[in-house]
Amino acid sequence: MKRTQVGIVGAGPAGLLLSHLLAREGIASVVLEDRSRSYVEGRIRAGVLEHQTAEILRTSGVGERMDRECMVHTSIDLAFGGAYHRIELERLSGRTITVYGQHEVVKDLIARRLEDGGEIVFEAGDVALRDLESGQPRIEWTKDGARQELACDLVAGCDGYYGVSRASIPDGALTVYDRAWPYAWFGVLAEAAPTRDDLVYSRHENGFSLYSMRSPTITRLYLQCAPDEDAEAWSDEAIWDELHRRLEVGDCDWRINEGPILQKNVAPMRSFVCEPMRHGHLFLAGDAAHIVPPTGAKGMNLAVADVQVLAAGMLRFFRDGDEGGLERYSDVCLDRVWKVQRFSAWMTGMLHRHPDAEPFDERLQLAELYNVVGSRAASTVLAENYVGLPLEVP
Numbered sequence: 356m357k358r359t360q361v362g363i364v365g366a367g368p369a370g371l372l373l374s375h376l377l378a379r380e381g382i383a384s385v386v387l388e389d390r391s392r393s394y395v396e397g398r399i400r401a402g403v404l405e406h407q408t409a410e411i412l413r414t415s416g417v418g419e420r421m422d423r424e425c426m427v428h429t430s431i432d433l434a435f436g437g438a439y440h441r442i443e444l445e446r447l448s449g450r451t452i453t454v455y456g457q458h459e460v461v462k463d464l465i466a467r468r469l470e471d472g473g474e475i476v477f478e479a480g481d482v483a484l485r486d487l488e489s490g491q492p493r494i495e496w497t498k499d500g501a502r503q504e505l506a507c508d509l510v511a512g513c514d515g516y517y518g519v520s521r522a523s524i525p526d527g528a529l530t531v532y533d534r535a536w537p538y539a540w541f542g543v544l545a546e547a548a549p550t551r552d553d554l555v556y557s558r559h560e561n562g563f564s565l566y567s568m569r570s571p572t573i574t575r576l577y578l579q580c581a582p583d584e585d586a587e588a589w590s591d592e593a594i595w596d597e598l599h600r601r602l603e604v605g606d607c608d609w610r611i612n613e614g615p616i617l618q619k620n621v622a623p624m625r626s627f628v629c630e631p632m633r634h635g636h637l638f639l640a641g642d643a644a645h646i647v648p649p650t651g652a653k654g655m656n657l658a659v660a661d662v663q664v665l666a667a668g669m670l671r672f673f674r675d676g677d678e679g680g681l682e683r684y685s686d687v688c689l690d691r692v693w694k695v696q697r698f699s700a701w702m703t704g705m706l707h708r709h710p711d712a713e714p715f716d717e718r719l720q721l722a723e724l725y726n727v728v729g730s731r732a733a734s735t736v737l738a739e740n741y742v743g744l745p746l747e748v749p
Contacts, residue, residue, distance in 0.1 A: 359385045359474075360673060362494045362507035364482060365514030366395050366475055368457060369641035369658040371464035373511055376415060376666040378471055382673050385505055386468070387479040387496055389514075395477075396465065399544055399618060400457040402569050403554070403652035405743030406450035408659045417463050425455040426568065431741065433706075433728060434557035436721065437605040440728035441553070447731075447738035454554075456569045457655050484510060484523040488635035508636070509669060509681075513658070515642040516627065524634040536624040536648060536703065537710050538562070541580040543594055547614030548572050556650075556706055557602050558724060563650075563707045564601035566611070574612065576602075577649075579707055582623045591616050624648045624703070626696060631685035638665055638684060645692050650706060651699035651741065660746050661688050667748045683749055691744060698740040 361377060363370045366388035374384045388395060404412075409425075412418040429445040431452075445451050468475055479496040486492050487510065494505045512520020521529070548571060555566035562579030569575050576598055595613050602611060627646040632639045641658030664687050668680025705723050709716065727733045 356493075356504045356506050357385070358506045359383045360507060361509050361511060361669060362492070362505050363387065363511045363513060364484070364494065364520050365512070365518060365641075365643070366390075366461075366465070366477070367513060367515065367641065367658070368460050368464065368655050369662050370511065370513035371461060371468060371475075372411075372415075372659060373513065373640065373662045373666055374468055374473055374475075375417060375464055375471075376662065377669060378468070378473055379415060380666075380670050380674070382669060384473070385507075386473070386475040387482055387494065387505075388475065388477050389479055389482060390477065392465065392475075392477045396458060396462050398458055398461075399569075401649070401652060401655045402454055402456045402567065402575060403656075404453040404455055404460075405656040406452065407743045407746050408656045409453040409455075411659060411663060412460065412463075417467050420463055421453070421455045421459070424459070424570065425453045426571070428452050428454060428553060430553050432553050432555045433724060434555055434559075434602065434604050435724050439555070439604070439607065440724075442728070442734055442738055442741075444738045444742050447735045448742045450742040452652075452742055454568060460655070482519050484512075484519065484637065487523065487637045490636070492636045509672070510637045511665065512637055512639045512643045513641050513662075516646055518643055520637065520643050521629060521639055523637065528634055529629045529631070532626075532628045532630075534626040536626070536707075537582070538579050538707055539582040539584060539621050539623045540565075540649060541578040541584055541586060541589070542618075542620050542622060543576045543578075543598075543616055544569070544618040545574045545576065545614045545616050546572065547574045547612040549574055550612045551609050555602055556702075557604065558706045558708075558720070559601040559604070560708070561597070561601055564598060566602050573617075574614070576611075580621060582621075584621045586619045586621050589619070594619070622649070626700060628689070628692060628696060630689060632661070632688055633681070633685045638681070640665055644688075645696070647696055647699040648703040650702040651695070653695050653699055656743060657692060657695055660691060663746060663748055664688055680749055687747070687749055691746070694744060695740075
């Protein structure tokens with residue numbers, strides 16, 4: 356049986372960053388991932404980093420390529436009522452956002468962990484968590500046909516909504532809050548240079564759309580659609596036509612740059628929180644504990660915030676024998692999680708066309724949008740939440 360201090364399940368941003376932060380303090384960990392390295396490095400996900408997320412990557416020594424290749428944005432645009440309305444993030448909040456793909460963050464973290472001699476076990480099958488309520492939890496998995504076992508002091512479940520970590524917690528130990536939204540995002544990744552500096556969030560009579568980017572040569576775009584939409588039923592021509600229709604509103608002075616579509620997929624939207632984010636010596640982080648609609652660009656950022664709090668608690672535990680940080684981990688994170696859930700739900704409800712909305716509801720929705728762009732106080736609330744709420748690590 357192998358032994359380490361922290362067993363980490365999941366090689367996404369949360370698990371990899373936790374392993375990296377712990378290693379900087381001399382705390383050993385092993386990361387287990389059921390997918391291959393090529394799969395996790397190529398998995399396209401979020402791309403907007405809050406100010407605090409970019410800062411922790413930078414200060415922990417894994418932000419060099421990010422700083423070299425990222426795009427820093429000082430504002431976003433809301434498009435509705437036939438016009439564009441700018442929300443000046445930096446002027447209103449004093450902070451900016453960084454556009455840098457989640458898969459690029461994962462590549463950087465994997466490279467650094469391996470360079471530092473860290474252990475990441477890819478394609479670890481049939482992972483099972485044992486003895487989580489004891490002082491000696493264990494993780495079992497199968498690799499190359501052989502069953503293997505890892506003894507550790509603490510376990511971090513960073514393996515997402517469908518992972519084994521949360522499923523290993525006994526029935527009745529968690530309270531789950533869940534909402535399925537009645538629409539989805541049809542996401543398109545295109546080999547097309549961005550033609551606009553800012554992200555555009557558009558509320559259109561045909562449904563919401565988002566103009567974003569992942570690099571100076573790659574555009575990321577989204578269309579509101581039904582949860583059961585068939586992405587393959589859309590021709591490239593139809594996709595571009597609808598994107599032009601929803602995003603190029605009024606007398607705009609820009610056009611979407613078309614190019615080969617590299618990827619298209621439909622992602623249903625849900626809100627989810629489980630409480631607490633701890634059971635025994637297992638600590639949940641990221642999507643294993645909570646999911647937000649993508650409208651507020653908060654998924655990866657929430658995971659990174661969780662990990663910063665968890666790493667600090669683990670450091671106190673191993674260095675001083677002080678369990679206070681671990682005992683407060685769930686409460687500290689959930690306080691921020693629910694604030695972010697509120698913001699993400701507000702952005703989602705304000706910008707999407709609800710399939711059962713009455714004319715009265717649609718007028719209220721537009722009134723809310725006009726209030727946001729017409730009031731400095733309301734614009735500031737949006738800006739402060741969008742760039743990221745302050746993170747207090749106990």
